[in-house]
Amino acid sequence: MSVRLSRLLSVLITVPWVMTVALTGAASASGQPGDRITTNATYHNDAGVVGADPHVFFDEDSGYYYAYTTKGADPGYRFGIYRSPDLVTWEHVPGGALDVDDGTQWGHDWFWAPEVYHNSETDLYYLFYSARLNENVAEHFRHPDFEEPSKLGVAVAESPRGPFRNITDHPIDYRPYDPEYHDVNQIMGPEQKKPPETLAEGRTAPLGTYIPSIDPNVFFDDNGRIYLYFSRNAYRNWVWDHERGKYIETSNIYAVELTTEWWHDPTGRTMPTVRPRYVNANKDPQDPPGVRKDGFTPILNYRSDKQEWENAHVNDYRESGGELKDRRWEEGSTVVKRYRNVDGKRVPVYYLLYSANHYKSSEYGVGYAVSDSPLGPWRKSDDNPILRQDPRLPMYSTGHGDVVRSPDGSELYYVHHGRPSPTSNRRLYTERMRFLPEQPDVSGAASLAIDQSVGDEPIPSGVAPYSLTTDESLIDVGGREPTELRWTVSSAAGAAMDLSDPLNRVAVTLGPSSSVVVDSDADSATVSGDQAGVTALTLRYQRRRAGGDHADVDNIFAAGTAGERHEPVAATIPVVGCTSTITGTRTAALRIDRGVICLKGATVTGPVHVASGASLVAVGSTIAGPVRARDAGSVWLSDTTVSGPVDIRGATGLVRLDGTTITGPVAVTASPAAITIARSVVHGSVTLRGNLGERAISVGDNIIDGLLKCTGNASKPTDVLHPNSVHASSSGQCGKV
Structure with a gap:
């Protein structure tokens, strides 16, 4: 019989690749307590990216989120790859995850549900996926005409962009076998769509079948143990429904524990294997030598935890005139872990999100189950489904996603597929996901919610600053x-x-x-x-x-x-027609009598004087002396250091001090030009006086050691929501700047 493993004790050994939910505070801007950085940027689900069954992870090495999807690869490749800085604006990575011509492909078609995991110690990326065999089918499933012979494969790469290469030219060496199943397909008609009419007839079918596997999901627990969750194909899993009095072909979720040697292999050449206790756990003593019949742990099924919303297709055979089978689906799992406080102790809670019903159906949706152990027992939430088609939103057939943190770890998101119309291809959607400890379930575990939206939502926390x-x-x-x-x-x-x-x-x-x-x-x-x-x-x-x-x-x-x-x-x-450009060191004072002199990464070891009608533009430069301009055109100092005062009088063009450090006071007077002093450090006072032009004067985001004095200006100076840090005081028109 199938293996039901006992609960695991949780040992709190933190490992960096675990999807354990421990939400942190937002990142600090300056490192001071209470400092935080946000943005007014928003996102909305515009359904602009084609993709199905997405798996997403944040790659710290590159700063990108990577999404891997069933659809979206270029010709000659399997599995689309997208990357995004913000979980929303996805950029297609050319090619795909698997090269169909690399000589290692064991799968024929039905390449589904890719998931990628990064080992930060070895810097290797592992791709788990499912595919269908077209060779050696009888070797794996006993019957050469087994219609859906899906298995799980693993490939490895040194970059999240791929290319991934199969570790071996065959799937994972795992042969799950159900010895208690009556294989009714062997007594069904050639179309294989109508099962026996009665349970008694079904029980005349031979016992035992090998299990086809899809939708792998790997969970790395923080005690170092690794679990593989997968879905048993609905094919060849006819389950008698006592309430409806008929067989329904059913997809369930199972799990096994994996070994860990493959994960720690720095070469990436070791194929994952199941723990020895699963190998031949379901073998009969009468079986001949060489026969493999491995065990598994049941995780989710309809029979043991019935929920009505999962019954959207149980009458499809009749309603389609015999074209479709009566079916149920529980697939597309993803597991996360969270801790809660019980009497002062941290108690682990495991959450498994899954999809039910056919992916094209309006009833397709996402539910979740909770357990205190990775291998169960699991109990489905009474709130299911927590994501489904909402008649108020242009989003259809929602399901099969992945849980991922915001960049700063303070928020969770569920990235899933859906459709912008009932007939369109599947697209990627990003939704906020929340744990609700104030709304616990019957066991005291926080409930789970997904905030479905196509409106403007705040960008994930930690994406900013841009x-x-x-x-x-x-x-x-x-x-x-x-x-x-x-x-x-x-x-x-x-x-x-x-x-x-x-x-x-x-x-x-x-x-x-x-x-x-x-x-x-x-x-x-x-x-x-x-x-x-x-x-x-x-x-x-x-x-x-x-x-x-x-x-x-x-x-x-x-x-x-x-x-x-x-x-x-x-x-x-600055856009300028430079009369002359200085890029090196000038070991003397600089006098500009005409035209525009541009300093670009230059050093001037003396003062700079700008005469009437002339202009100065300095970027990334150093001036070891004061800057004085009288009736000049423009004075533009950007990311520049001035060892001395800056005195500008009567300038007719642009005056801009941006990201500049000035040792001495700054005075801009009698200048009708647009004036900007921003992001600068002034070791002295700043005076703006008698500037009678109608153009804007902005003084913002500066550190000023002395006074900030503004009087007699035609345009009142403003900080444009960028307050200054003034160590003395602000007065006159700048009293509130």
């Missing part, structure tokens, strides 16, 4: 040749957003007005034209909302009682 970087810090159009500019938007983990995805966009603006032409696409632009003075090219990261509009994305920094500080995910680059 960064927008460019490959050029200055665009010089003075040479009359077009300049190429490329940009990247990255997550906090350093993973690049796919800017060709319709959910992402970088808006490009140029101003003040200019004769320069900018021809842009998703992640680059060509800048051409003749620019006499200085203008600004601004890039602003945006995300599309569910309503179709795009919204600017900010990083939001909050530190205790200091309030929120919004930082646009943006970059502003």
Whole structure:
């Protein structure tokens, strides 16, 4: 008979690859208690990515989430691979997980339900999957005409992008056998769709059948033990339903414990095997030598824990006029572990999510079961299904997903497949998943909820802060040749957003007005034209909302009682026709009498004076002396260090101090230009006085050691939700900046 294993004792030995749910607080922005980073970015399920049976994991080495799907591979490959910085904007990885021509393929078709696990110690990635044999069928299933001979395979790679290569050219050496099953297919007609009419007739069928396996799921417990969950194909598993008085072909979920040697093999050449106690556990003493009949542990089945929602297809034979079989499905499992406090002790609780009913059905959905041991007994939740087709939402046939944490570990998500219409292909959806300890089940375990949505939802915690970087810090159009500019938007983990995805966009603006032409696409632009003075090219990261509009994305920094500080995910680059460009060291003072002098990664060992009508643009440079400008055009200092005061009077062009450190006071007076002082450190006071132009004056996100004084300006200075840190006081028009 089949093996029912006893409960396991939980030994609390933490291992890094366990899907144990221990939610943490959000990441700290500055390392200070209470500091946190969020964003106003949102996502919505736009059903833009084709995929089925998704398995998702976060790859810390690359900062990307990787999703592996039954569908989505390029021709010549099995299993689609996608990557995402945020669990939402998925970028297709060319090719697929398995190369069909690599010489190791034992499967013929029905390549289903891939799952990938990363061992951080060996840095190897293991792909588990199911496929159907077309050779040696009788060797594995006794009957050469066995219609659904599905087995489980394992491949390995050194990268989550693959290519994965089968460890061996055969499936896992595991032959699960059910000795108590009456194999009624042997007494059924040639179409194999109508079972015996009575239980008595069914019991005349020969005993015993080998079990076809699909939908593998590997659970790494935090005591170091490894479990393989899988679904027994509904095929050749006709179960008598006493209430309905007929046979129904049924899919169940089983499990075995695996050995661990394969996981710790640094070469990745060891095939996973089941624990010895399963091998031949169901063999009869009368069986001839060489026969394998392995055991298994039943996990979920309808008969022992009946739920009505799983009965959507029990009358399909009659309703289809004999085209379909009467069937039930319990498959697509994924297991997570959580701890709860009972009388001061940490008690483990295991949750198994599964899908029921046919994947094309409107009744297809997700339920869960709970246990205090990986091998059960399991009890289904009374709240099932917790994910199903909602008539209020354009999301159909929802099921078979995977549980994954947000980047900072504070949230859980369920990534599953569904359809945007009843007839479309399956697509990927991402939903927030929550444990509800305030709503426990009968055993005291927290209940589980999945928040199904196609509206705007907060981006997963820990994706932010975003960064927008460019490959050029200055665009010089003075040479009359077009300049190429490329940009990247990255997550906090350093993973690049796919800017060709319709959910992402970088808006490009140029101003003040200019004769320069900018021809842009998703992640680059060509800048051409003749620019006499200085203008600004601004890039602003945006995300599309569910309503179709795009919204600017900010990083939001909050530190205790200091309030929120919004930082646009943006970059502003000077566009200028440089009269001369200095890139090395100038061992003297610099006087600019005409045109535009550009400093790019330069060092000036003396003061800089900008005369009437002339302009200075310095990026990534060092100036060992004061900067003074009188009736100049533009003064632009970006990511620059100035050892001395900055005094700008009467500038007619752009004035911008951005990411600059200044040892001394800053004064901008009588200048009608747009003025920006941002992200800078000023070791002195900042004075803005008598600037009578109508253009905006912004002073935000600065650290100012002295006073911040603003008087007589036509435009009132603003910090644009980026408060300054002023060590002395703010006064005048800057009293609240």
